[in-house]
Amino acid sequence: MIRELSLEVRSKIAAGEVIERPVSVVKELVENALDAGATDIKVSVINGGLDEIMVSDNGCGMPFEELPLAVKRFTTSKIASVEDLDSIATLGFRGEALASIADVADLTIFSCDGETSGQLRIRGGEVLLCKPVASPKGTRVIVRDLFFNLPARKKFLRSASTEFSHIQKFLQSMVLIYPNIQWTFTSEKGVIWHVPPQLPSEERFYSLFGQKAQFHAFTASQAELDIYLNPNIVGELILSVNGRLIKGSAYFQVLRILKDMWGGANLPVMVLRLNVEPDQVDVNVHPQKLDIRFKSQGWLRQALQELITQVRSEGGSLGSDSKTSGEMPHYQSEAWTTTPNDASTVVNETIRENYMLFQKEALQNQKDVGAAVSKGLEIKDYLYDAYILIKRDGVYELWDQHAVNEKINYWRLSSLYGVQFLLEPLFCGVDEETAQALTEMGFELQQVRGGYLIKAVPSLLLLSRSLDVIIDDLESIKGNIEKTRADLACKSAVKAGQKLSPMEIEALVVEGLKVLDVSYDPHGRPAVVKLDQALIERLFNR
Template sequence: MPAIRLLPDLLISQIAAGEVVERPASVLKELLENSLDAGSRDIRVQLEAGGVKRLRVADDGCGMPREDLPLALARHATSKIASLDDLEAVATMGFRGEALASIASVARVSITSRETGSAHAWRIDNEGEVEPAALDAGTVVDVADLYYNTPARRKFLRTEQTEYGHCDDVFGRIALSVPQVAFQLMHNGRLMQRLPAGDMASRVRALLGDEFMQHARPVEADAGQIRVSGFAAQPAFSRAGRDAQYCFVNGRFVRDRLLAHALREAYADVLHGARHPAYVVFIELDPRAVDVNVHPAKTEVRFRDSRGVHQFVFHAVERALAPSIVPAMQGASASAASELQSTSFAPPASAWVPRQQGMALEQPLARYFDFVRQDAPAAGGSATSPAALAPAARPDLPAQQADAPPLGFALAQLQGVYVLAQNAAGLVLVDMHAAHERILYEQLKKVLEGEPAVQRLLIPAVLAMSAREVATAFEYADVLEKLGFDIGQAGPNELMVRAVPALLARADTGALLRALLEELREAPASQVVERRRNELLATMACHGAVRANRLLTLPEMNALLRDMEACERADQCNHGRPTWVQLSMAELDRLFMRGR
């Protein structure tokens, strides 16, 4: 076995560079963080060939004195911590004191800096020579020919556009964290981004786009020891990947499993399937309550009270995604929205057709959806029209009804799919299946918290099932009973259903039960109730909700609108689709070019 020996300093730095300097984007991250720690208010980045040929960061920060320049390129030399207490409460972006030394070991580096109040600037490069230089203020770090002395490492770099894309991602993440700082990015002499200093909303809009902000809801929660702020996009803005997920802890971008799980759980009731939510979330807490020294690139953290942080973030985002209908009004003018928020929503007796009397309260579905199935028209005939089902006299609905509810009053049904309503802001379009699905889902969740209301069938339904479905039904009989089903075996491949959940008494029992059995079969037994409960309830709600081509009367449409207003998360169905949209009078006027 070879003898143990000390490694040369240069080799030590090059080994460390493997952890810190993965690609040009890693260099850019370290330099931008140093600029922020220096108190910069204007940072300018220049890249050539994706940052491989050249990467230059100039800032207007406090600068460094002449005697500190050699130490800036030394390993484990830093001005940011001096003791273990400092490390446990570190509040700066960088603190290890090895980034510049690692970068200088694999690239040609020069640093020019002028300390605030100094007569002139000083410059140092890899050779260690310090000489006078010209610079107005701040610091300029110039990194050229990355991996010029380690060609094997350079072979692992990708194309110029790929490397630039990674640099652009890092630039955007850091720019998001400090909207009060101005940023500029140039690539191969071309201006790519210019971000003036401003507020968080304007910075998020500049980097994530207008569409994100149109769907975003503000997140704000403060408990003294911890604060959460930012924006969470509605499920309609969900993505195929995680490209629009930004989470910051004390200004530092992190990829933390605990936080990712909390945020995903906050969307659990409104986003299903393979779609991913979009958000920009900032968590601020005592630096002593979080350990940022668990990863060389400082992208992972560890919380002292991980469960408390998880629950606080989860509830903050969940509340932001579940406001009342009024704040969520899309497209309404500010004056109209303000008017709606300040108005009592009890409609006048002459303007609102009440719910039909005599409906069984123990069956909420029957309460207001006593539907008439639309049959195929006979030859030479026509199907029953919605007008035929509506009351003979419809109340007058003025364009600006001061005491109208948020979603207004129903006008008609379109193609058996959409409900058209009029409110103070203009026209409301409601997807009746999506809206009813959300209402049923929320009602089922509440029912499941206690004893489920059960509807006994006068004549038990006998359903033909496969042997596998029959076996699954009896394996999970206790789960089905908790959901409100009473089943038995009527034959080798037959199930007898004696009772169903009261909320779903009008649903297709066979289709509903088969869908539930498929969900149960795919989930491990230990996870059915806890992890898959919401999926099971979503499946039940989807099968129990009113289908397209069901004709509704005006009282039924109005009852749907009122239940939407009383329902949490009524803006989207269980699959993330919007349930309603608002078209303001101004938007309608523009469509018809009124006033021109």
């Protein structure tokens, strides 16, 4: 018997198309913030976004009287007619995002347009509260209990760590696409990263991924290309069209053209921003607006060819493997060309490369080691290529560079800081217990016949041992994840006697301050010793 579905069922089905997992919520709210002209965007998640997601911005905000309208389906300020669909210049346009979130979660909105401000709370589509309240200019959206009324959808969500990695990956891409925005990302464990717009590109990359890279920028008539060179990081293309992060068929279409023009060499990390007239692309082709259609490819090939010509002209300065001008930078990694049938072969060649340092010229432009890195803190001296003397809040502290870096690495692995997604999945034939252990360490796996495909790895693995060794360790200790995490953190840390540059010292201190307790390393050994007056007096038997 054919029947018309109720409004409630239709709303849940529609919401499921737009909001698939926590990262879908973050994406929609961040895009709303960008459309509102925000220059400062803060994202906070609890339990990987499963318990709470909060996105706040300093954009134009909404007047109080429009708050109830904002959560109704197909209400928007971005288009008004069918003709507008042919020239969409904003990231959002359908008026579905807030309504979809409100249908499957507990949604609270605070917003102020500079004149009026208010609060709206709606849970499962039912308005619980709507009143005027004081609020700063901009919008703050809090989403709790995602999919509380859709248990069928909720049970298909992954672990909190996996959901967190998806959110982090999306935000990393957006930070690189929008370098003129101030971004802050936090979780219940503290600040993951804070990236101000004035931060140099190399430092921005380091803040996001915990890895150093050489930065090169190229500009064509309708495209901008940023290249980050580090042979220890698996190549990746981050693509945006008119500011929209693109996946799906359009992404792979551009990737194929780019790889053909690149000439067979392995691609580095590339951020490609395509800027085209809105009527030359169709953005209304995907429920989550992750894909588009190009109306023609002529301009696309011309823009990419112009960029690649510029890259070739600077080929000699783009990496240690490029000896002459006109050569494309080429890495030893075979991740692009090897079939994903032998994980150890691919990852050994991808990961075990020598670490590329910044060029000496870049280091000479950094702040002096004695410069203040934050209010109330100064780096005073560097002793024996192993210890950093700092003064914090009037007290001198001695930092062991290896132990502090080890604690930072352990924290990053524990919070999935710097997950690197692979363009080509790698096959490994591990059992279910080992797969679960890998997932808890930050790997993203997809089960297939005979084993698992590895889709993402912790960034620190790129500076450590090969994947087959890690898997062997996990199989031998059977679930002792904390020991494996501590071991990987130790092997990835700088060593005592390994001389650091002023910039590296400063970066180590700044990263150490983000860790909740940097006083001890993961093995319980001291990492920071306070040289207070009482200790100094004891040294002199007073």
